[in-house]
Amino acid sequence: MSAPSKLPVIHVRPERGAGVLSPLEVWKFRALLWQMTVRNFQSRVVSSPLSLVWGFIRPAIMTLAFVYLRHVSGADFGTAVPYALYIFSGFCLWFLFQDTAIQVAGSLAADAGVSQKVYFPKILSPLVIVLSRWIDVLIIAAAVIALQFWMGVAVGPAIVFLLPAMATLLLLAFALGVLFAGLMIYHPDNRKFLETLLYLGLFLSPVLFSKKILPEVAQDFYLFNPMVGILSAIRGSMFAPERIDFLAWQVALVFSVLLSCLGLLLLANAARNNSEKI
Amino acid sequence: MSAAELASNAPPPVVIDSHLVAVDVRGLSKRYRLSSGATDLSPTGSAKKPKKPKKTGRDFWALKDVSFTLNRGERLAIIGHNGAGKSTLLKLLSRVINPTSGEAFLHGRATSLLEVGTGFNPNLSGRQNIYMNAALHGMSLAEIDTKMKAIIDFSEIGQFVEEPVKTYSTGMRSRLGFSVAAHIDPDILMLDEVLSVGDASFQQKCLSRMDDLTGNGRTLIFVSHSIGAVRRFCDRCIWLSKGEVVMDGPVQKVCDAYEASTMNIAATYQAPSAAAPAKKTTAARDTKQAVFDQDASEAVAALVSAKVTDAAGQPARSIKINQSARIEVQFDVLKPNLRIEPALHFKNERGELLFVVAYTDPSKPDALNEPGRYTTVAHVPDNLLNEGLHFVTIALVTADPLVRHEVIERAVSFSVYEVIGDATKVARGRYSRSFPGGLRPRLEWATGRNDD
Numbered sequence: 114m115s116a117p118s119k120l121p122v123i124h125v126r127p128e129r130g131a132g133v134l135s136p137l138e139v140w141k142f143r144a145l146l147w148q149m150t151v152r153n154f155q156s157r158v159v160s161s162p163l164s165l166v167w168g169f170i171r172p173a174i175m176t177l178a179f180v181y182l183r184h185v186s187g188a189d190f191g192t193a194v195p196y197a198l199y200i201f202s203g204f205c206l207w208f209l210f211q212d213t214a215i216q217v218a219g220s221l222a223a224d225a226g227v228s229q230k231v232y233f234p235k236i237l238s239p240l241v242i243v244l245s246r247w248i249d250v251l252i253i254a255a256a257v258i259a260l261q262f263w264m265g266v267a268v269g270p271a272i273v274f275l276l277p278a279m280a281t282l283l284l285l286a287f288a289l290g291v292l293f294a295g296l297m298i299y300h301p302d303n304r305k306f307l308e309t310l311l312y313l314g315l316f317l318s319p320v321l322f323s324k325k326i327l328p329e330v331a332q333d334f335y336l337f338n339p340m341v342g343i344l345s346a347i348r349g350s351m352f353a354p355e356r357i358d359f360l361a362w363q364v365a366l367v368f369s370v371l372l373s374c375l376g377l378l379l380l381a382n383a384a385r386n387n388s389e390k391i
Numbered sequence: 392m393s394a395a396e397l398a399s400n401a402p403p404p405v406v407i408d409s410h411l412v413a414v415d416v417r418g419l420s421k422r423y424r425l426s427s428g429a430t431d432l433s434p435t436g437s438a439k440k441p442k443k444p445k446k447t448g449r450d451f452w453a454l455k456d457v458s459f460t461l462n463r464g465e466r467l468a469i470i471g472h473n474g475a476g477k478s479t480l481l482k483l484l485s486r487v488i489n490p491t492s493g494e495a496f497l498h499g500r501a502t503s504l505l506e507v508g509t510g511f512n513p514n515l516s517g518r519q520n521i522y523m524n525a526a527l528h529g530m531s532l533a534e535i536d537t538k539m540k541a542i543i544d545f546s547e548i549g550q551f552v553e554e555p556v557k558t559y560s561t562g563m564r565s566r567l568g569f570s571v572a573a574h575i576d577p578d579i580l581m582l583d584e585v586l587s588v589g590d591a592s593f594q595q596k597c598l599s600r601m602d603d604l605t606g607n608g609r610t611l612i613f614v615s616h617s618i619g620a621v622r623r624f625c626d627r628c629i630w631l632s633k634g635e636v637v638m639d640g641p642v643q644k645v646c647d648a649y650e651a652s653t654m655n656i657a658a659t660y661q662a663p664s665a666a667a668p669a670k671k672t673t674a675a676r677d678t679k680q681a682v683f684d685q686d687a688s689e690a691v692a693a694l695v696s697a698k699v700t701d702a703a704g705q706p707a708r709s710i711k712i713n714q715s716a717r718i719e720v721q722f723d724v725l726k727p728n729l730r731i732e733p734a735l736h737f738k739n740e741r742g743e744l745l746f747v748v749a750y751t752d753p754s755k756p757d758a759l760n761e762p763g764r765y766t767t768v769a770h771v772p773d774n775l776l777n778e779g780l781h782f783v784t785i786a787l788v789t790a791d792p793l794v795r796h797e798v799i800e801r802a803v804s805f806s807v808y809e810v811i812g813d814a815t816k817v818a819r820g821r822y823s824r825s826f827p828g829g830l831r832p833r834l835e836w837a838t839g840r841n842d843d
Contacts, residue, residue: 121499124496125419126489126493127491127494144526145527148532151522152522226510227509230509231485231503232487
């Protein structure tokens with residue numbers, strides 16, 4: 114059957130595996146992606162004006178508590194920069210990672226009211242969360258650099274690596290969030306599992322301590338925690354005395370990419386399997 | 392009327408021009424699995440350890456093998472009961488859900504409006520929500536900027552556009568939502584019961600805009616429970632039942648059949664005992680009321696048949712609002728000198744009595760005194776009844792003193808409908824919303840200026 118000339122053709126058909134992953138669909142809906150990102154940011158600012166500075170106020174409060182504990186205990190956490198700067202940067206980055214992952218995991222449910230009335234690629238919902246988080250990245254980076262200058266810690270030439278390092282952090286948050294978005298379709302309680310995992314991760318990652326305090330044999334395996342490479346890359350790019358562990362960062366990058374693919378496949382599969390359930 | 396009967400009576404398929412196809416639906420089906428956790432807990436009848444409860448589930452086909460082709464510029468209505476599959480079909484074509492099997496091709500830019508104001512964030516301003524809502528319906532940023540003023544003007548919310556939507560009234564939110572939708576410029580527009588927004592004047596604007604949108608070769612798919620709206624807006628109709636197409640054809644024929652099936656409309660009445668009126672019983676019809684003030688064994692008059700016809704005398708289940716109708720009544724007068732006459736009681740679909748018509752045939756000033764079979768016709772003028780269903784109760788009476796010899800409740804029924812484009816010929820004037828009341832007469836107006 115011939116179609117009217119030059120008109121776009123929309124093909125409605127049973128869902129296929131790659132539907133949710135199609136970059137072409139995302140490109141077609143780029144205007145909506147931008148508007149959703151703007152709306153996400155605007156609604157955060159309007160509903161909670163302090164939400165933007167909360168990204169470093171909460172870490173600052175935690176930092177005060179942990180600096181006091183360290184002072185009382187006299188413990189050495191093996192950091193090359195002042196401990197306050199070290200854990201302030203660690204808390205800022207961890208909370209950014211944690212909030213992003215949880216919001217990405219819940220993004221499909223949050224947009225369900227819209228997606229049941231208007232078509233748009235489902236992948237837009239988690240993408241919007243990650244894109245809107247770049248504002249927080251800028252604010253957090255500014256806060257950490259301000260503290261860094263105040264404490265007299267120099268910025269080295271590795272600062273140019275800050276952008277890819279931050280991108281890896283958000284990619285990992287996206288990957289983990291999408292994976293759990295898929296798992297939450299099967300069972301909503303998986304959200305609690307994600308929250309517990311992230312809480313545990315705070316203490317298993319080099320947020321409060323340097324990996325140098327670990328035994329050497331453990332350090333080799335420790336880089337398989339992707340947050341080791343990411344935190345090392347971000348701190349190393351910002352603080353001149355810190356060194357970037359490129360091997361650990363590459364492991365983190367590969368892990369994040371693979372986890373993203375796995376998460377997207379799981380999400381697509383879960384959406385397809387559950388599309389006919391009432 | 393059964394689905395099979397209707398299918399066999401369906402009109403010939405609409406002629407398709409392959410170069411003008413807007414929507415091509417091929418065997419579209421949607422299955423749901425009812426997995427509510429229902430568990431088979433039937434007792435085993437033994438003292439052994441009971442088996443693990445077995446989850447039960449069953450398939451529910453919300454839509455089953457629906458196919459049709461829609462040419463550009465056609466206005467298609469989808470009607471049917473709740474759960475018939477109307478909204479499922481629209482959601483499938485809108486890609487909000489995916490089909491289980493089958494496929495469809497939509498040629499051109501398609502926009503669906505399943506809800507007014509989808510995605511509104513109450514904390515953001517009207518303007519900010521316009522950007523978001525318009526982007527959801529496929530508008531680019533440049534398009535939104537270009538149409539922003541028109542959207543705001545159309546919505547009539549004026550300076551409130553900068554205020555958070557949570558401060559808006561329900562009407563304002565609806566107007567803003569429809570206003571965005573009204574400025575989308577799609578080739579195919581899909582609507583699901585969203586036209587009833589705002590006050591009367593705003594509805595008029597919506598309807599005018601609808602006419603603009605669906606003109607110029609644009610295609611409309613309209614889902615509604617309102618048969619009146621369907622008749623006004625659409626030229627073709629698909630009737631769905633239990634997910635399957637019962638009938639597909641011109642809107643009047645399909646709506647007539649749908650109403651006849653679902654609303655128990657009968658344009659004709661035939662007394663079961665018409666051949667032997669003297670032996671008739673009061674149980675001839677369920678709705679038949681016992682003869683008032685008169686013993687059935689001493690019947691003096693009996694209704695034989697009745698029918699609703701159009702002005703040309705053809706039986707009609709539906710009558711255009713600006714065309715006259717005829718109620719043709721055939722009855723027997725069984726005893727002399729009792730001044731028998733028919734009377735008609737018009738009721739609407741809610742059972743409210745609209746008016747009673749007395750027998751005023753000038754050729755029979757003394758009513759009917761001689762036994763025999765009579766046929767009389769009452770002409771219902773055009774522009775008298777309102778849109779909707781009408782039921783006619785027929786009574787055979789002696790007027791003074793009043794004696795009701797026979798009353799057949801809801802003997803015949805018909806629907807009155809209006810089509811768009813007849814504004815100057817009907818009593819609607821510049822109003823667009825549904826008119827209240829059972830009558831909608833068109834009166835002659837004459838206006839002069841006092842200072843002339």
